[in-house]
Amino acid sequence: MLDLKAIREDPDRFRSALSRRSPALIQDLDRLLEVDRARRELATRVEDLRARQNRGSKAIGGASGEERDRLIAEVRTASTELAELEPRLAELEEEAGTLLASLPNPPHDSVPEGQTDEDNALLREVGALPDFGFDPRDHVDLGTSMGIIDLERAARVSGARFTYLLGAAVMLQWALVRYCLDRLTAKGFVPVIPPVLVREEAMHGTGFFPTDEAQIYATRDDDLYLVGTAEVPLAGLHQTELLDPATLPRRYVGYSTCFRREAGAYGKDTRGIFRVHQFDKVEMFSFVEPEASWEEHEFLLSCEEDLIRGLEIPYRVMNVCTGELGASAAKKYDVEAWLPGQGRYRELTSCSNTTDYQARRLECRVRYEGGNRPAHTLNGTAAAVGRTLIALLENHQREDGSVAVPTALHPYLPPEHHVLSPEGA
Numbered sequence: 326m327l328d329l330k331a332i333r334e335d336p337d338r339f340r341s342a343l344s345r346r347s348p349a350l351i352q353d354l355d356r357l358l359e360v361d362r363a364r365r366e367l368a369t370r371v372e373d374l375r376a377r378q379n380r381g382s383k384a385i386g387g388a389s390g391e392e393r394d395r396l397i398a399e400v401r402t403a404s405t406e407l408a409e410l411e412p413r414l415a416e417l418e419e420e421a422g423t424l425l426a427s428l429p430n431p432p433h434d435s436v437p438e439g440q441t442d443e444d445n446a447l448l449r450e451v452g453a454l455p456d457f458g459f460d461p462r463d464h465v466d467l468g469t470s471m472g473i474i475d476l477e478r479a480a481r482v483s484g485a486r487f488t489y490l491l492g493a494a495v496m497l498q499w500a501l502v503r504y505c506l507d508r509l510t511a512k513g514f515v516p517v518i519p520p521v522l523v524r525e526e527a528m529h530g531t532g533f534f535p536t537d538e539a540q541i542y543a544t545r546d547d548d549l550y551l552v553g554t555a556e557v558p559l560a561g562l563h564q565t566e567l568l569d570p571a572t573l574p575r576r577y578v579g580y581s582t583c584f585r586r587e588a589g590a591y592g593k594d595t596r597g598i599f600r601v602h603q604f605d606k607v608e609m610f611s612f613v614e615p616e617a618s619w620e621e622h623e624f625l626l627s628c629e630e631d632l633i634r635g636l637e638i639p640y641r642v643m644n645v646c647t648g649e650l651g652a653s654a655a656k657k658y659d660v661e662a663w664l665p666g667q668g669r670y671r672e673l674t675s676c677s678n679t680t681d682y683q684a685r686r687l688e689c690r691v692r693y694e695g696g697n698r699p700a701h702t703l704n705g706t707a708a709a710v711g712r713t714l715i716a717l718l719e720n721h722q723r724e725d726g727s728v729a730v731p732t733a734l735h736p737y738l739p740p741e742h743h744v745l746s747p748e749g750a
Contacts, residue, residue, distance in 0.1 A: 326685040327428055329361065329421075342431030345438050346647045350428065357424040364417040371410050378403040427535065429652040430682040436656050439646030445659065446646070451630070452639035454663055459724045463666025464715040465597040468494065470726050470747040474598065486587060486601045488711075493745050497717070497730065498605065498710050500737035502580055505607045505632060505707040512628065514578040514609060519558035521581050522549040527561045530687040532653030532679070539588040555579035556704040559610035564687040568612065568700060573691065574621060575612040578707060581605070598711045599671065607707035614691055615681065618701035622678040625705035626658050629674045632707060635733040638716045639663040641670055653679040662716040673712050676705030718745075 332339050336358060343350040381400040385393060437446040455461075468474025473494035479487040490498060506516055528534040528541065528550055542551040552558060559579045568575070583606050594600035609628060613621045626642070633640050645657040654677035661670035681699035684690070690697040721729050728745040735743055 326425060326682060327430070328681070328685065329357075329425055332358070333361070339431060343428065345432055345436070346429060346650065353424055353428060357421060357428070360417055360421045360424065364414065364421055367410060367414050367417060371407065371414055374403045374407050374410070378407065426529070426686075429536075429650070430532075430655045430680060432647045432650060433656040433678075435644070436650065437644055437646045438648075440648030442643075442646075442649055444646040445649065446644040448642040448644055448658075450639075450641040451634065452637070452663075454639050455665060455720055457665070457722070457724070461665035461719060461722060462726065463597065463664075464718045466666075467718045467722055467726065467728060471728075471745055472748045473745070476597070483602075485595070487603060488598045488601060490714075493742050494714065496738055496742050497714060497734070497745075500730075500734045501708050501710055501713055502605075502607055503737045504635070504734055506578060506580070508632060508635070509578045509609065509628065509707060512576075514576045517555075517559065517562075517577050517579040519555050519562075519579050519581055521552050521555075521558070521583070522547075523552055523557055523561065524549060527557050527564075530564065531557050531560045531683050532651065532686070533557065536652045540586050542584050542586060551584040552581065553583050553585045554704075555581040555583070555606060555608040556610060559608065559704070560683050560687060560702055562610075563612060563689045563700075565689070567690050567692050567697060570614055570691050570693065573612060573614050573700075574617065577610045579608045579610065581608070597715065599715060601711060605710040607710070609676070609705040609707050611703045612684075612689065612700050613703065615698060615701050618678050618680060618703060621701075621703050622656065622658075622676065625676040625703055626660075629658075629660050629676060629705055629707065633660060633662065633673065635731070636713070636717060637731045637733075638673075638720050640673065645675070651677065653677070653682045655680045655682070662712070663720065664716060665719045665722075666715075671712070673709065673716060674706035676703065678703050 336354070340351050340354060343354060378400055381396045381403065385396045385400070437444060439445070465474065465476070471493065473491050475489040475491060479489045510516060522544065525534065525548065533541065540553060559577050562577065583604055585602060587600060587602060590600055609625055611621050611625065630642070640660050640662050643659040643661060645659055650657055657675055657677040659672050660674045662673040664671050679702050681701055683702045684699040689700045691700050717730070718728050721731060723729065726747040730738065730743050730745065
């Protein structure tokens with residue numbers, strides 16, 4: 326959520342910043358200012374009437390005759406006017422709150438303008454693309470031949486965009502999780518297994534509602550929502566809390582199963598496990614002082630790159646354009662892995678600086694002598710397990726259909742899984 330006081334003081338700065346996301350947001354911002362102005366004027370009038378009503382009510386008991394009648398009439402007039410104005414004030418307060426909640430975080434000046442991923446800015450490419458000397462297979466062919474990915478049976482049980490991971494794929498998943506946890510806990514991250522069912526306020530607090538509500542699975546009988554990322558419960562870990570700056574940064578790494586409806590993704594990535602409804606993810610999350618968030622953003626990106634380099638996967642780093650930012654992000658990096666089966670780079674991880682946008686909604690503040698301030702929060706993917714499995718299988722495949730698992734994962738695997746082979750090989 327944006328700072329309404331800051332918007333009032335410098336509306337042109339917010340108009341300029343939000344217009345980089347979408348010119349249509351200017352209309353919403355101007356409507357917010359109009360409603361807020363009317364709300365404040367009406368609130369002043371209502372408070373004045375309430376004060377007159379209270380003074381008159383107290384004075385009636387000690388008055389008599391004409392003075393008593395005058396006071397009764399004055400209280401009655403104030404009560405009648407309040408009965409008309411208070412509902413209108415409630416309407417304005419609700420509209421102002423809705424408009425404020427709908428406005429996204431202004432993008433950082435370094436974010437490139439654009440509306441699609443084609444407008445993202447390339448920052449660097451790392452690692453040589455594999456030269457196999459044969460036509461590479463995609464992860465579906467590789468996983469099916471090994472008997473470790475079963476899409477057909479999953480479709481019978483759950484429908485499209487689900488999968489069974491079997492045997493060596495399961496071992497590889499747990500190896501990836503431990504690999505991430507070991508590297509990140511060594512950097513000071515606290516491991517967390519968070520709840521994956523959360524209340525509506527957690528979704529609003531992180532900015533996923535109202536903009537991404539179509540992507541979220543709901544359990545209507547319990548008013549709970551299945552998270553699409555551990556970012557949501559990790560952000561809520563310090564909801565309504567006052568943090569001591571001496572304890573910051575607080576860095577967490579959460580492991581969870583995640584769920585996405587993939588609304589609007591009809592026809593996209595229908596083959597394989599790149600875009601599924603249920604997936605597991607290791608997620609980094611940081612609470613920092615306001616002045617430290619941009620440095621922390623670069624730190625999270627460096628963690629992501631360190632993990633991917635260790636897996637010997639070629640990748641590139643993209644500065645995501647304004648039109649592709651989530652509502653809460655002021656800036657976002659995507660790390661895209663090279664997928665030989667598709668012959669292109671695809672998003673593997675991302676990390677975002679949400680500045681004080683989420684913390685304002687979640688009422689997470691930092692205690693200072695001169696007054697409390699909202700914390701800054703950041704999130705970054707350590708490993709989207711399914712997509713990382715794709716990148717591992719496709720980049721480390723051999724001509725005979727086997728896959729050589731990178732040495733960084735060997736400590737977490739039995740020797741027989743250091744090389745994955747087709748069934749019957």
